[in-house]
Amino acid sequence: MARTLFQKVWDLHAVRTLPNGQTQLYIGLHLVHEVTSPQAFAELRERGWTVKAPHRTFATIDHIVPTAAQARPFADLMAESMTAALERNCRDYGIRFFDLASGAQGIVHVIGPEMGLTQPGMTIACGDSHTSTHGAFGAIAFGIGTSQVRDVLATQTMSISPLKVRRIEVNGQLRPGVFAKDVILHIIGKLGVKGGTGYAYEYAGDTIHRMSMDERMTICNMSIEGGARVGYVNPDETTFEYLRDRPYAPQGADFDRAVAWWKSMASDPDAVYDDVVRIDAADIAPTVTWGINPGQSVPVDGRLPHPDEVPDSERAGIVEALEFMGFDGGLRVLGTKIDVAFIGSCTNGRLSDLREAAQVVAGHKVAPHVRALVVPGSQKVAAAAEREGLDRIFQEAGFEWRRAGCSMCLAMNPDRLSGREVCASSSNRNFKGRQGSPTGRTLLMSPAMVAAAAIAGEVVDIRTWKPEAVPALA
Amino acid sequence: MSKIEEVRGRAVPVHGDDIDTDRIIPARFLKTITFEGLEQHVFEDDRLEAKAQGRVHPFDEPKHQGATILLAGANFGCGSSREHAPQAIKRWGIRAIIAESFAEIFFGNSLMIGMACATLPADQLQQLMALAEEQPDLEFRLDIHERTLSAGDRVVPVTMTDAVRSALLSGNWDATALLLDRYEEVEATAARLPYISGWDRAAV
Ligand code: SF4
Numbered sequence A: 001m002a003r004t005l006f007q008k009v010w011d012l013h014a015v016r017t018l019p020n021g022q023t024q025l026y027i028g029l030h031l032v033h034e035v036t037s038p039q040a041f042a043e044l045r046e047r048g049w050t051v052k053a054p055h056r057t058f059a060t061i062d063h064i065v066p067t068a069a070q071a072r073p074f075a076d077l078m079a080e081s082m083t084a085a086l087e088r089n090c091r092d093y094g095i096r097f098f099d100l101a102s103g104a105q106g107i108v109h110v111i112g113p114e115m116g117l118t119q120p121g122m123t124i125a126c127g128d129s130h131t132s133t134h135g136a137f138g139a140i141a142f143g144i145g146t147s148q149v150r151d152v153l154a155t156q157t158m159s160i161s162p163l164k165v166r167r168i169e170v171n172g173q174l175r176p177g178v179f180a181k182d183v184i185l186h187i188i189g190k191l192g193v194k195g196g197t198g199y200a201y202e203y204a205g206d207t208i209h210r211m212s213m214d215e216r217m218t219i220c221n222m223s224i225e226g227g228a229r230v231g232y233v234n235p236d237e238t239t240f241e242y243l244r245d246r247p248y249a250p251q252g253a254d255f256d257r258a259v260a261w262w263k264s265m266a267s268d269p270d271a272v273y274d275d276v277v278r279i280d281a282a283d284i285a286p287t288v289t290w291g292i293n294p295g296q297s298v299p300v301d302g303r304l305p306h307p308d309e310v311p312d313s314e315r316a317g318i319v320e321a322l323e324f325m326g327f328d329g330g331l332r333v334l335g336t337k338i339d340v341a342f343i344g345s346c347t348n349g350r351l352s353d354l355r356e357a358a359q360v361v362a363g364h365k366v367a368p369h370v371r372a373l374v375v376p377g378s379q380k381v382a383a384a385a386e387r388e389g390l391d392r393i394f395q396e397a398g399f400e401w402r403r404a405g406c407s408m409c410l411a412m413n414p415d416r417l418s419g420r421e422v423c424a425s426s427s428n429r430n431f432k433g434r435q436g437s438p439t440g441r442t443l444l445m446s447p448a449m450v451a452a453a454a455i456a457g458e459v460v461d462i463r464t465w466k467p468e469a470v471p472a473l474a
Numbered sequence B: 001m002s003k004i005e006e007v008r009g010r011a012v013p014v015h016g017d018d019i020d021t022d023r024i025i026p027a028r029f030l031k032t033i034t035f036e037g038l039e040q041h042v043f044e045d046d047r048l049e050a051k052a053q054g055r056v057h058p059f060d061e062p063k064h065q066g067a068t069i070l071l072a073g074a075n076f077g078c079g080s081s082r083e084h085a086p087q088a089i090k091r092w093g094i095r096a097i098i099a100e101s102f103a104e105i106f107f108g109n110s111l112m113i114g115m116a117c118a119t120l121p122a123d124q125l126q127q128l129m130a131l132a133e134e135q136p137d138l139e140f141r142l143d144i145h146e147r148t149l150s151a152g153d154r155v156v157p158v159t160m161t162d163a164v165r166s167a168l169l170s171g172n173w174d175a176t177a178l179l180l181d182r183y184e185e186v187e188a189t190a191a192r193l194p195y196i197s198g199w200d201r202a203a204v
Helices: A005-013 A038-047 A077-093 A108-114 A129-137 A146-155 A180-191 A213-226 A237-243 A253-265 A312-325 A351-361 A379-388 A390-397 A447-456 B044-052 B084-092 B104-112 B122-134 B162-170 B176-180 B183-191
Strands: A014-017 A023-026 A029-032 A057-060 A096-098 A123-126 A140-143 A157-160 A164-171 A199-204 A230-233 A275-280 A287-289 A297-299 A340-343 A371-374 A422-425 A441-444 B006-009 B011-014 B069-072 B096-099 B116-119 B140-143 B148-151 B154-157
Touching (some): A005 A014, A005 A023, A005 A199, A005 A230, A005 A253, A014 B183, A023 B183, A029 A108, A029 A146, A038 A077, A038 A146, A057 A077, A057 A108, A077 A096, A108 A123, A108 A129, A108 A379, A123 A129, A129 A140, A129 A213, A129 A230, A129 A237, A140 A230, A146 A157, A146 B104, A146 B176, A157 B176, A164 A180, A180 A213, A180 A275, A180 A287, A180 A297, A199 A213, A213 A230, A213 A237, A213 A351, A237 A253, A340 A351, A340 A447, A379 A390, B069 B122, B096 B122, B104 B116, B104 B162, B122 B148, B122 B154
Parallel strands (some): A029 A057, A029 A123, A057 A096, A123 A140, A199 A230, A340 A422, A422 A441, B011 B069, B096 B116
Antiparallel strands (some): A014 A023, A023 A157, A287 A441, B006 B140, B140 B148, B148 B154
16 A cells, blocks of 8 residues: 555554554664753663663764853853763763764754764654654654653653654745745744644655755754654655765665665655645745744745734734734834844754855845854864855854854853844744743744844845945955 | 542643743753752743733742642643653642643653643633632542543543543553563564664665
8 A cells, every 4th residue: 555654664663552552663763962861861770771772872962062162161060960961871871972072063953964874764763852854864753852762762662653644745946035944934834833733744846855955954853843743855866865975874785775775665656645735835935933933924025913913813822922022013024123143053054054144144244233153053064164164254244153052042051142132043943032031032034034134234135135245445 | 650540639720822842941941960840940931021020920829839730722832842841840730731732742741751631622721711710729620531621510521532541541651661561572673674684684
């Protein structure tokens, strides 16, 4: 019978149906970081269990690392103790740890693919909701909580119920100035932040299949923002070419065998879906969030909803968001003055994101009132960007060029907003307090739009915006 | 593994949809290697915001102290996978959450720590929230066998899947022991995965 990739991967990794009615699912790759793992390891010790498959388990630090001065011990003693705990746990259980000295440290969802650990047809788990990112390779990747991290460590399996599959087909040519980030913000805006609950999203269509792996990762990354725990793209030549010669990818003759198997795992053409949604790429504009969840977005030149004109069921949420953000309903987000510009995160902290932003920035200066930073997603991204001279382009424009980590995506390291600052951000969440100030405000957008906002000092439309030329030196 | 058959106690209503895990427990409190003390910071920024605006957050209301059942809106617990969120709620004293709907990872995390979650239609929830506000001493009771929520003499059916119900009733919500049972079947599964057992064995 024709099956989707989700069903094929599920069937292959299902161990048995447990007495609790859920499926015991084998996990092919377990990625670990410092925030959601210490309590899991502590329980493992307490109960006298061990790590079943240390060679299928890899660790990094990302959330709490400072991105400016990285000398140990970290100034923040809690950050230091979390790092020390991960070091000890990895040492005690024989887990490969991509630490700061490894040259391969970075955000967990950037390094998995970059090292070739993330592969099609796998099941992947990580104690982080953006684990959906890895679905870009045709893997089924679950974000899990700490008790499940403990289960995966102790058994290399977890107890879980199957998901339905919604195919989201995007077809046609994206308009100039429209990026993968806009596509996923558009999808979430359309289907809602809880539209994906109970579903895995299969992203398909010619627009998606023309995308690079970096772009597909941006899309899959934000599946969870639409309520879908899992998002994936069927593997194709782009996927295989990306994986060729990566450190942990199959090599030589094995690679060819792997490609044949990977191809066989893609959804069958006549597979049946629980739901299908079609989107015309031409309808997508550069998109910006104006509210306090990632579904509250508008085309950059569009109007914000007016509380008088929305359905009763949505009014309270919209009023709360408008009040928190200090926006009036019916006005535009275009022209909003910003205080901070942040380029980075597991959504948009990869080399191609930095290239796109650098292109906008080259030869211009960050507006005097704006604090702007670029934080590469991994040490490898940083090194590659530096080889291309992107760091100089950013620094000459007045951006800070930082070390790899989650940085200002969330408030667990020194990078954060203060007071009611407004941040143009390439990250994935605009929740209240997300960027470290309980009253701070986040506008999510593509890296190119963040770069343009940094130069202009306000939200601009990348399609029409023309920066003032920097006067030539006399 | 303890069986959970019912949750009794007073109820605390938290209004609003899409309450995310950053609001339930802000990230700065995740800088810890244990879950201890998280209850002190549950909903911290929302509580501060309420105070600043001259309101009182339900978790600060004297009348709701000691409540064991949380009533919430739609998509409760959306956002990050941090188990710190249900941990903070549970450590504050909550044993069951009844919401219009839940975000999936939060729901799973809650079950994994033995916090019962069930759903109710919005209109019924609104009525029960109002009831909890007007009569904060009223005893609520979630009956997991019967899948009902009662408040005083009012009884409404709640939605809870068979899997969740049986996990709570049997004590199997803590699944690790189940997962370690019959481990040879796990090994057999791993052996059929070419990326584990060797690509030369990939059958295509
Ligand atoms: S970059 Fe942000 S979303 Fe991604 S893993 Fe780090 S904190 Fe989470």
